[in-house]
Amino acid sequence: MSKLTDTYTLSNGVKIPQLGFGTWQVPASIAQRAVADALKAGYRHIDTAKAYHNEREVGLAIKASGLARSDVFVTTKLPAETKTYEGALKDFESSMQALDLDYVDLYLVHAPWPWAxxxxNYDQENREVWRAMEEIYQSGKAKAIGISNFGVHEMENVFADATVKPMVNQIRYFIGNTEPAVTKFAQDAGLLVEAYSPLATGRLIGNDRIQAIADQYGVTTAQLAIRFCLQNGVLPLPKASHLEHAQNNADVDGFVISDADMALLNSWQ
Ligand SMILES: NC(=O)c1ccc[n+]([C@@H]2O[C@H](COP(=O)([O-])OP(=O)(O)OC[C@H]3O[C@@H](n4cnc5c(N)ncnc54)[C@H](OP(=O)(O)O)[C@@H]3O)[C@@H](O)[C@H]2O)c1
Structure with a gap:
């Protein structure tokens, strides 16, 4: 058994590999190689976005891998700036063309507001966008739909009108930044919480205090940080452009963080 192939089950029954491979800031020039390496290393879940400008390379790597399409879980995202029904449908089509796949496994609204x-407050716009997301889901071209960076208010807003509830909320989540209110609200509502930046975009790596705990288990800080997410029932999406990092991050089955250390890490300051 491996966290690369073990799955969580979304509220609509879709199975999602428990550990994903992030591709933010993986430039198109190396994305195909990085994703191909990740697939060779056993990853079966790739997280991209239209905003990452590497969907084409992600699609190429999946096709060149020789793996069955059904063996790889692919997530992409609607740009945060797109806040109309028509715009959402159009952007989805452009992502599908870039990926050159028949379907995506998960399509997310990247953020509740344009980044700038x-x-x-984009409540009205988010309800309109969600109508498009539901239509995409009903078409079968996205096997599951969800949101990202949504807080409690923004989730309540979408839930109020939804005929299909989001299945996932992908949030910034790592040791010291676990967003307890958002996480609890989402999980209580039946959403799977995905942890983006589970290594704090690399900043946890050199943390001496976390290293000291990792040392007790004979693992790296990255492995401890990833295992921490998994033991909280959250799905980590570490990014690694270096193969040795991708391999290290996938090797998290051989140890269990004790309840006492989980309590310590869950209250990390
Ligand atoms: N929904 C959103 O708004 C959103 C926002 C941010 C991120 N995300 C998703 O979450 C993914 C991960 O977040 P992130 O990109 O911020 O970063 P992250 O996974 O928290 O950290 C990545 C950094 O850690 C380094 N690293 C990875 N594994 C390592 C290891 N075992 N030892 C030492 N260093 C290691 C990487 O180096 P190398 O690359 O050099 O190997 C990179 O510099 C993104 O790629 C994206 O898919 C989503």
Missing amino acids: KAGT
Whole structure:
């Protein structure tokens, strides 16, 4: 058994490999190689976005891998700036063309607001966008749909009108930044929480205090940080452009963080 192939089950019954491979800031020039390496290393879940400008390379790597399409879980995302029904349908089609796949496994609204307007209210627009997401889901071209960076208010807003509830909320989540209110609200509502930046975009790696705990288990800080997400029932999406990092991050089955250390890490300051 491996966390690369063990699955969580989404509220609609779709199975999702418990550990994903992130591709933010993986430039198109190396994305095909990085994703191909990850697939060779056993990853079966790739997280991209239209905004990452590497969907084409992700699609090429999957096709060249020789793996059955059904053996790889692919997530992409609607740009945060797209806040109309028509715009959402159009952007989805452009992602499908870039990926050149028949379907995606998960399609997410990247954020509740355009990045330049983070924190402002887009309630009405998000309900409109969600109608498009539901239509995409009903078409079968996305096996599951969800949201990213949504807080409690923004989730309540979408839930109020939804005929299909989001299955996932992908949030910034790592040791010291576990967003307890958002995580609990999402999980109580039946959403799977995905952890983006599970290594704090690399900043956890050199943390001496976390290293000291990792040393007790004979693992790297990255492995400890990934295992921490998994033991909280959250799905980590570490990014690694270096193969040795991707391999290290996948090797998290051989140890269990004790309850006492989980409590310590869950209250990390
Ligand atoms: N929904 C959103 O708004 C959103 C936002 C941010 C991220 N994400 C998703 O989450 C993924 C991960 O987040 P992230 O890209 O911020 O970064 P991250 O996974 O938290 O950290 C990646 C950094 O850690 C390094 N690293 C990885 N494994 C390592 C290891 N075993 N030992 C030492 N260093 C290691 C990587 O180096 P190398 O690359 O050099 O190997 C890279 O510099 C993204 O790629 C994306 O798919 C989503």
